[in-house]
Amino acid sequence: MNQRFISVEKLSKAFPAKDGELVVFDDVNISLDKGEFVCIIGHSGCGKSTILNVLAGLDSPSSGGVIMDGKEVAGPSLERGVVFQNYSLMPWLTTLQNVNFGVRARWPEWNKEQVNAHSRKFLELVGLSHSLDKKPSQLSGGMRQRVSIARAFATNPKLLLLDEPFGALDALTRGVIQDELLKIWSETHQTVFMITHDVDEAILLSDRILLMTNGPGARVAESVRINLPRPRNRATIIDHPDYYKIRNHLVNFLVSRSGERPDDGTRNVDPTEPKTPDTPASSESSVISYERAAR
Numbered sequence: 001m002n003q004r005f006i007s008v009e010k011l012s013k014a015f016p017a018k019d020g021e022l023v024v025f026d027d028v029n030i031s032l033d034k035g036e037f038v039c040i041i042g043h044s045g046c047g048k049s050t051i052l053n054v055l056a057g058l059d060s061p062s063s064g065g066v067i068m069d070g071k072e073v074a075g076p077s078l079e080r081g082v083v084f085q086n087y088s089l090m091p092w093l094t095t096l097q098n099v100n101f102g103v104r105a106r107w108p109e110w111n112k113e114q115v116n117a118h119s120r121k122f123l124e125l126v127g128l129s130h131s132l133d134k135k136p137s138q139l140s141g142g143m144r145q146r147v148s149i150a151r152a153f154a155t156n157p158k159l160l161l162l163d164e165p166f167g168a169l170d171a172l173t174r175g176v177i178q179d180e181l182l183k184i185w186s187e188t189h190q191t192v193f194m195i196t197h198d199v200d201e202a203i204l205l206s207d208r209i210l211l212m213t214n215g216p217g218a219r220v221a222e223s224v225r226i227n228l229p230r231p232r233n234r235a236t237i238i239d240h241p242d243y244y245k246i247r248n249h250l251v252n253f254l255v256s257r258s259g260e261r262p263d264d265g266t267r268n269v270d271p272t273e274p275k276t277p278d279t280p281a282s283s284e285s286s287v288i289s290y291e292r293a294a295r
Contacts, residue, residue, distance in 0.1 A: 005191060006032035006055070006159065011064035013050050024050060025218040028064070029266060030210065032159075035189045039202040040220075041250065042212030043258055048195045052161050055193060056082050069158060078106050081157035083165045087144040089136045096132040099123060099151045106155040122150040125187070126180045142173035146180065153184050162194035166201070175234055178204060186231065199250045203243070204232055211253050213260055221260055222253065224269045242272040 008030035025047035053059035066073040099119035126146040249271035
């Protein structure tokens, strides 16, 4: 059996509290194959961002560990790139210079022409070839996030971590950048771990979706395989006969079942298989209720 590229083993995180400690998540076990795009979904407070920070080496677990490509993750590394929700650009640098900064750190032996050419390639992929000399203050929120994504991909990390990168964007801009993210990922085949609260976004982007129970003491309850064919398009994916089977399964978990406490580890689920009586698809009213709550 092939070794998993990423293996998260018995991960837990606790913080001091008045009456002892608060266990945010416990016994989290996750695996990712090389080149896989995995999204994780769960209600606020279940520890998704903390798990991502542990994967990035920016935080330490209370117990358990992370193995990437046969080595334990300990501290930050250029092998792991992170895109946060708040852009994280240096305001005194131009678009091109912001990307160059990451590229030079990754390949310090490159000359100026090599760095510029490499950075321009990824900025072109996100549609910013016309804004190379603009500073972040001259860019819209969506354009700033494109710079962050271009910089992360340009450094060619083994693992790309995305923490709700589109959460602050309007729906139209969000859709455009989703398409650009898919375009770059299809070319680079990098391993991606992404946090999102958007069910439709997760279905569009991912190979698998991890569903977390509510905190405290949250766990990964299900690993849902997204078997929809690639390449995917936002305008046509909803016409696939399995789309709403998958969507209803995800929404049903988030609305009705996220309070579960699984005792037998993560379940692998294929929502396109015939439903058993104890796992009905959610009603349209449940879908609407969840979408309103998520706004």
